[in-house]
Amino acid sequence: MPEPSSAPVHVTVTGAAGQVAYATLFRIAAGEMLGPDTPVVLRLLEVEPAMDALEGVAMELQDGAFPLLADVVTTSSAETAFEGTSWALLLGASPRTAGMERGDLLTANAGLFAPQGRAIAAGAAADVRVLVVGNPCNTNCLIAASHAPDVPRDRWFAMTRLDENRAKAQLAHRAGVSVAQVTNTAIWGNHSATQYPDAAHALIGGRPAPEVIADDAWLDGEFVSVVQQRGAAIVAARGKSSAGSAASGVIDSVRSIAEGTPEGDWTSLGVISGGEYGVPEGLVFSYPVESDGRGWKVAEGLKHDAAAQRRLDATIEELVKEREGVADLLK
Incomplete structure (x- = not known):
């Protein structure tokens, strides 16, 4: 395999000794995220107590002998981690502990994400793009x-x-088809139990999903609740939160932004609302997003019935309350 000729792209990963990062980093190094011709420098950020574990991850990356991996930088300094970076993948977050209210969790995370925002502003590349994965990610x-x-x-x-x-x-499982047949599936709102997984606009083999599945009770009930509660179900089953599937979400998100979405389709992303679909401006709200690789826009013209609108209102309300709860931290 010939050596890549382009300059390496710097990719920062926070929480880099964690399980989601472990499931993600080798895929980035192998070219799955930015393509087979794009070399990368991985800039890995961890808290000081996790630096020994991070060095072990760095050794494994080196031992993988990835032709696209130009360098690995390990650090506990946000300033160093985000220096010159074009992609900032914020995987690390403060975990929720026993007895902690959601507001307490948001406040704890501000201690991580406010300084990281400042470090990105101070040192990242002019073309930097930031994907926040650590929860509550919106x-x-x-x-x-x-x-x-x-x-x-x-x-x-x-x-x-x-x-x-x-x-x-x-x-796909309900319809008995390959997941490749399912398109135009949107997640609206918060990455939480209030999110609205939208089957009404989804297509299966080019046909409306409600027409293919023909079970409105399942689509409006079990389908929604299973998606909303899937993370908790995985924790209950394996004793740990999603890692491999979360890594796939990271890779898929970046590729959709960088390469574009298929013609007539979209991807789900939390973006800063400009008021689309009546969502208050400034909330980070998940929409169906269309990308051409150079820029993106929220998919337009989708209609919601009364039941769907109630779900949208519920997730909007939760995000507004979250923003109000951290208002003093947004300065």
């Missing part, structure tokens, strides 16, 4: 972006592609 994204006001608003994303992938898999 509002963590909002916090980080608020501390990097000079980074354009269209560079910030929160990951809901994992939820979309879960929804596609459920629809």
Whole structure:
């Protein structure tokens, strides 16, 4: 295999000794995220107590002998981690502990995401794009972006592609088809139990999913609840949160942004709302997003019935409350 000739792209991964990062990093190094002709420098950020574990990850990356992996930088300094980076994948977050309220979790995460936002603003490349994965990812994204006001608003994303992938898999299984047959599946709102997995606009083999499945009770009930609660079900089953599937969500999200979405299709991403579909401006809200690889826009013209609108209102309300709860941290 000839050596890549282009200059390496710097990719920052936070929480880099964690299980989601472990499932993601080798795929990035192998070229799955940015393509087989794009060399990368991985800039790996961890807290000081995890640096020994991170060095072990770095050794494994070296031992993988990936032709596209130009260098690995390990650090506990946000300033070093984000220096010159074009892709910032914010996987690390403060975990929820016993007795912790959601508001407490948001406040704890501000201590991570506010400084990271400032470090991105200070040192990242001019073309930087940021994907926030660490939960609660929508509002963590909002916090980080608020501390990097000079980074354009269209560079910030929160990951809901994992939820979309879960929804596609459920629809495919119910219809008895390959998941490749399922398109136009949108996740609206928050990456939480209030999210709205939208089967009404999904297509299966080019036909409306409700027409193919012909079971409105399942589509409006079990389908929605399974997708909303899938993360908790995985924790209950394996004792750990999603890692491999989360890594796929990261890879899929970046590829959709960088390469574009298929003609007539979209991907689900949390983006800073411009008021589309009546969502308050400034919330980080998951929409169906169309990309051409150079820029993106929220898919237009989708209609929601009264039941769907109630679900949208519920997830909007939750995100508004989250924003109000961290208002003092957005400065």
